Amino acid sequence: MILQGLQIVMNPYIILLIAVGTVIGIVFGAIPGLTATMAIAMFLPVTYSMTSSQGVNLLVALYIGGISGGLVSAILLNIPGTPSSVATCFDGKPLADKGQAAKALSTGVICSFIGTLIGIAMLILISPVLCDFALKFGSFEYCALSVFSLSMVIALTGRDMPKGLISAVLGCLLATVGLAPIDSRPRFTFGNFHLNNGLQLLTLLIGLFAIPEFMAFAEKVHKPEKVVINTNVKMRGGGVSAKELLGQWFNILRSALIGIGIGILPGIGGGVSCVLSYTVAKNMSKYPEKFGTGIIDGVVASETANNGTIGGAMIPLLSLGIPGDAATAMLLGGLQIHNVVPGPLIYQNSGAVLYGIFFAMVLSSLFMMLFMLFGMKFFISVLRIPKNYLLPLILVLCCIGAIGDNNQVFEAYSVVGFGLMAYLLVKAKIPTVPMILGFILGPMFENNIRKSSQLIQTDSLLGHPIFLVFIAVTVVVVILSLRAYRKEVNASETEAASATDT
Amino acid sequence: MKQKSCKIDIVPGIVLALSSIFYLLQIPKINAFKGTGATPLDNHFVPGLWGGVMLVLALFLIFRGWRNSKRFAKPAASDSSAVQEKSAAPAEPFWKKLWESIWDRREVVGSFILMTLYVALMESVGFIITTIVYLFLQILLLTPVEKWKKNIVPAVLTSAVVSVALFEIFNKFLNVLLPSGIFSL
Numbered sequence: 013m014i015l016q017g018l019q020i021v022m023n024p025y026i027i028l029l030i031a032v033g034t035v036i037g038i039v040f041g042a043i044p045g046l047t048a049t050m051a052i053a054m055f056l057p058v059t060y061s062m063t064s065s066q067g068v069n070l071l072v073a074l075y076i077g078g079i080s081g082g083l084v085s086a087i088l089l090n091i092p093g094t095p096s097s098v099a100t101c102f103d104g105k106p107l108a109d110k111g112q113a114a115k116a117l118s119t120g121v122i123c124s125f126i127g128t129l130i131g132i133a134m135l136i137l138i139s140p141v142l143c144d145f146a147l148k149f150g151s152f153e154y155c156a157l158s159v160f161s162l163s164m165v166i167a168l169t170g171r172d173m174p175k176g177l178i179s180a181v182l183g184c185l186l187a188t189v190g191l192a193p194i195d196s197r198p199r200f201t202f203g204n205f206h207l208n209n210g211l212q213l214l215t216l217l218i219g220l221f222a223i224p225e226f227m228a229f230a231e232k233v234h235k236p237e238k239v240v241i242n243t244n245v246k247m248r249g250g251g252v253s254a255k256e257l258l259g260q261w262f263n264i265l266r267s268a269l270i271g272i273g274i275g276i277l278p279g280i281g282g283g284v285s286c287v288l289s290y291t292v293a294k295n296m297s298k299y300p301e302k303f304g305t306g307i308i309d310g311v312v313a314s315e316t317a318n319n320g321t322i323g324g325a326m327i328p329l330l331s332l333g334i335p336g337d338a339a340t341a342m343l344l345g346g347l348q349i350h351n352v353v354p355g356p357l358i359y360q361n362s363g364a365v366l367y368g369i370f371f372a373m374v375l376s377s378l379f380m381m382l383f384m385l386f387g388m389k390f391f392i393s394v395l396r397i398p399k400n401y402l403l404p405l406i407l408v409l410c411c412i413g414a415i416g417d418n419n420q421v422f423e424a425y426s427v428v429g430f431g432l433m434a435y436l437l438v439k440a441k442i443p444t445v446p447m448i449l450g451f452i453l454g455p456m457f458e459n460n461i462r463k464s465s466q467l468i469q470t471d472s473l474l475g476h477p478i479f480l481v482f483i484a485v486t487v488v489v490v491i492l493s494l495r496a497y498r499k500e501v502n503a504s505e506t507e508a509a510s511a512t513d514t
Numbered sequence: 515m516k517q518k519s520c521k522i523d524i525v526p527g528i529v530l531a532l533s534s535i536f537y538l539l540q541i542p543k544i545n546a547f548k549g550t551g552a553t554p555l556d557n558h559f560v561p562g563l564w565g566g567v568m569l570v571l572a573l574f575l576i577f578r579g580w581r582n583s584k585r586f587a588k589p590a591a592s593d594s595s596a597v598q599e600k601s602a603a604p605a606e607p608f609w610k611k612l613w614e615s616i617w618d619r620r621e622v623v624g625s626f627i628l629m630t631l632y633v634a635l636m637e638s639v640g641f642i643i644t645t646i647v648y649l650f651l652q653i654l655l656l657t658p659v660e661k662w663k664k665n666i667v668p669a670v671l672t673s674a675v676v677s678v679a680l681f682e683i684f685n686k687f688l689n690v691l692l693p694s695g696i697f698s699l
Contacts, residue, residue, distance in 0.1 A: 061688040174578070178530065178571050184564045185537060192557035195547035199557060200540055230621040233656055400656035400665075401672055404649050408680065411633065416690035424633040432626060440526035458560040465555040 013359075017367025020065045021375060029066055030073040030372055034379040037077020039394045041084070044091045045229055046406070048078020049221045052342040054406050056214065056349065057413040064350035065365055069372040071346040075339055076128060076376040079282055079322055080384065083120035083315055084391050087113060096282025096318035099290035103303065103310030110306050119252045119308045120315040121384040123264060127316035128377035130268035131275070131323020135330075136370055142331035146356035148478065151467065155460035156482035158453040161278045161334055163486045165446045166493060173497040175442045183450025184457075186211055193459040206422040214345040215423050216451060218410045219430020220444045221338055226403050227435050233400075252308065260312045263293055271317035275324020278449055281337025282318035289317035322373075330354050330366065334452065341448045349417065523579030530572035538565040624655050640695020642681050649673035 020026060033055070040051035051074040059067030082097030087104035100120060107116035149157065166177045189200045190210025201207040257264075267289040274285035293313035294303040303310050325336030333354040335341040347354055352362045359366060384391065414423040434444055473479060546556040616623055632648040650673040657665050684690040 057684060057690050058688060060690055174571055174574055178568070178575070181564055181568045181571065182530075185534075185561075185568060188561045188564065192544070194553060195551075195557055197545045197547055197557050199544045199561065200537070227622050227625065230625050230656060231619060233621045233658060400653055401669075403656065404652035405672075405676060407629070407652070408645055408649065408676070412680065412684055412690060412692065415692065416684070416688075419691050421633065421637045421693060424636065428626070428629050428633055431629070435622070435626075436526075440522050442526065454560075454564070461560065462553040462555050466553050468554075 013363035014367050016364035017369075018371055020364060020368035021069065021371040026066055026069055026368075026372070027375070029070045030376050031379050031383075033070045033073025034077040034376045035383055037074040037079075038081035038084075038380065038384060038391055039077075040074070041078045041081020041097075042093045042391050042394055043397065043399070043402075044085050044089070044093050045225050045399060046402075047094050047221070047225065048075050048339040049217070049342045050225065050406060050410075051075075051078045052339065052346060053214075053218045053222055053413060054409045056342075056346055057409065057416045059346065060349070060416050062350075064352055064362075065368050067350045068347060068352060068365060068369060071343055072369055072372050073376040073379075075343060076319075076322060076373060077380055078339065079318055080121070080124045080128070080377075080380045081391065082318070083117065083124065083311075084384075084388075085395060087116045087120065087311075088392065089395070094282070096286055096321070097314065098283055099286040099314035100311055100318075102290060102314070103306055103308070104314075106304065106306030107308070107311070112306070115252045115308065116306075116311055117388060118385060119257070119311045121381055122252070122257060123260075123267075123312045123315040124319040124384075125377050125381040126264055127268045127271060127319030128322055128380070129374070130265070130316075131272050131320040131326075132370060132373050132377070133323070134272050135323040135326050135373075138327050139331050140359060142327060143356045143359055146332055149356070150476070151460040151463035152471075152473065152476045152479040153482065155457060155464050156479045156486070157332070158457040158460065160482045160486045160489070161449065161453050162457075163489045163493075164278050165449050166490075172441065173493060175440075176446050179437070179442050179444060180446035180450035183447035183452075184454030185450075186216065186447075187451045187454035188458070193455060194462055206420065209418075211426060211451075212414075212417055212423060213341070213348070213448075213451060214417050215414045215426040216430050217338070217342050217345055217448065218414055219427045220434040220447065221342070222406065222410045223427070223431025224434045224438050224444070226407055227431075229399055229403055256308060257312075260309065263309055263312050264316050266296075267293065267313045267316035268320035271320025272324035272327075274317070275321035275336050276327050278328060278334050278336055281325060281339070281445075282321040285321045285324075286314040286318040289313045319377075326373075330358055330369075331356065333456075335448070338445055338448065341452070344452070521579070521583075523575050523582065527572050527575030527579060531569060531576065534565050534568040534572055538562070538569065541565065621655055625652065628652055628655065636695070637693045638695055640697050641692040642677050642697065643695065645677035645680065646673045649676060 021030070036055070037048060037051050040046040041048060052071050055070060055074055059070055062070070079094060079096050082092055082094035083100050083104065085091050085093040086097040086100035087108050090101050090105040092098045092101055104116045104120065107113065162180055165180050166173055187210070189207055191197065191208055192199050198208055270289040270292060271282070271285040274288060275281070290303075290310055290313045293309055294300045297303065297309060299307075321336070325340045328334040328336055329340045329344060331354070333344070335344050344354060352358070352365055411424045411427060414427045415421055417423055437444055437447075541558050541561050544557055544561070546552075546558060548556075628648060628651055632644050636644045650669050653669040653672065654662055654665065657669075681692055685692055
């Protein structure tokens with residue numbers, strides 16, 4: 013199967029698709045307001061007529077390019093191209109201001125490459141083990157796994173836990189529309205036959221992630237920000253020496269592992285991993301005071317971690333069908349369209365395609381490094397593309413993608429409806445990523461809790477140690493998150509009270 | 515500022531509470547399966563669970579917003595003169611404030627209206643025409659008014675070329691059936 017996977021990728025057409033996907037991904041990553049998730053959404057309709065290997069590898073290349081491209085605008089404009097590059101701004105921009113933009117860019121590119129490779133290596137090592145482990149799962153275990161994953165989401169959705177929970181439950185509610193699992197009785201369809209199949213993951217993803225970005229730009233039309241782009245960057249020679257990079261080996265390894273660890277956890281992604289690894293690098297540094305003034309340590313930590321997240325997020329996606337972040341959720345939609353069903357049986361059912369994905373990821377990260385090192389001028393110039401032309405075009409492509417999913421215009425209505433909902437949620441400061449996980453995990457939970465309710469009369473829960481472990485860990489996670497939330501509330505109340513006193 | 519943060523708890527809380535009540539009221543209408551193979555937990559159980567959790571969370575959000583609004587409504591001694599000054603000024607009517615808020619987001623409201631019309635008319639009028647009109651209007655809507663004059667010709671050209679190209683590419687090469695509308699006659 014490994015050789016078959018290699019054969020798939022060594023096809024010139026697929027190599028071309030990976031190269032093109034990587035370049036387009038980098039462009040999407042580089043332009044602030046466009047993300048890897050949007051790139052995958054936009055290119056889904058293009059993959060409909062492709063074979064599963066062609067389509068999936070193109071999407072994977074878009075994902076890798078999309079996460080990596082964010083460093084361009086983070087370093088040159090101080091605006092992260094993607095949320096994954098937030099921490100790259102902290103030291104990248106000061107480095108650029110010192111006249112060392114080339115050094116910051118090449119450090120970021122090389123570290124992105126290394127981070128991706130370490131992530132892929134961990135994916136290849138962990139994913140089969142996790143699949144073997146997950147093969148032992150029955151309905152009790154899947155039920156506990158879905159509850160555990162949801163508890164992780166609420167624990168990690170940021171400062172406002174109730175709003176994270178609301179988002180996850182909203183996703184679960186939306187997933188109940190359509191025919192009920194097991195007995196196939198229609199629920200919440202209001203007599204509309206389009207709703208019998210339920211709401212589609214793809215339309216929800218497009219609505220949730222493409223439209224709010226579009227509207228964020230629309231909000232700024234009559235108050236545009238002046239941005240100066242530094243195009244005078246010479247990448248030849250890179251400005252960073254091998255010695256400098258070798259001196260960062262521990263930072264690179266640590267950041268990659270942080271990125272992978274964060275990637276594996278559901279509900280969070282590169283945005284958190286880059287900030288976390290930057291903070292760890294700063295706290296463990298011998299010269300923490302220099303962080304933020306323009307040193308490569310910060311760029312190394314951020315860019316290695318966010319690309320390490322790629323491999324990490326792919327582990328639960330491929331082995332359990334649980335995406336780690338918004339982009340992998342979009343990738344899940346893409347895999348489903350191409351009949352590649354993520355889960356413990358993926359190695360048996362789609363082994364060749366899967367190994368093809370691994371090789372494609374390596375090839376894409378190599379392309380990413382080469383294109384960005386030697387074609388940086390082009391990626392800098394794309395920052396000038398007028399978004400008032402680009403965004404409507406992306407929206408039309410997203411609508412085509414939604415229509416093509418079922419060949420029904422109804423799906424485009426769903427996109428607009430979900431888009432409006434997402435915009436209002438963003439305004440209410442309710443995060444949208446937990447909703448996707450609720451939408452994916454809700455049916456898993458329902459299906460398995462109902463099957464378990466049948467089995468419980470004959471099968472004791474004590475005979476399911478994995479179930480018991482998951483439940484115990486869930487209880488611990490919930491208690492710890494509640495304590496952390498309580499502490500945070502108390503701290504903010506004290507802060508507010510002291511502000512009122514003064 | 516704090517008053518505003520209370521509002522973003524209370525308003526969504528009320529909307530979510532009403533939505534979850536509506537959702538919970540729909541559950542008895544679901545036809546439960548009682549034949550052989552029925553599960554002890556029927557198809558009402560999980561919707562009831564999620565609906566109930568959502569209602570509790572929405573009520574918590576309203577309570578949190580209400581509690582915070584009461585706390586921040588108490589003016590500090592140093593602020594009392596400012597508050598007196600404010601209360602002396604005539605309060606702006608609600609409708610005026612709402613209109614100002616909508617006008618401030620006119621591009622967002624316009625974009626949602628355009629998108630809805632685009633999707634609604636696509637099937638009957640056809641992909642090409644609706645996309646040309648939508649793209650043209652949307653590009654102009656996302657362009658500051660003072661730059662419209664310079665952008666009209668490029669917007670027309672982009673809309674026309676892109677719409678026809680997308681229709682041809684997706685219909686002919688990528689097997690995505692887009693509505694032909696009036697061109698199918």
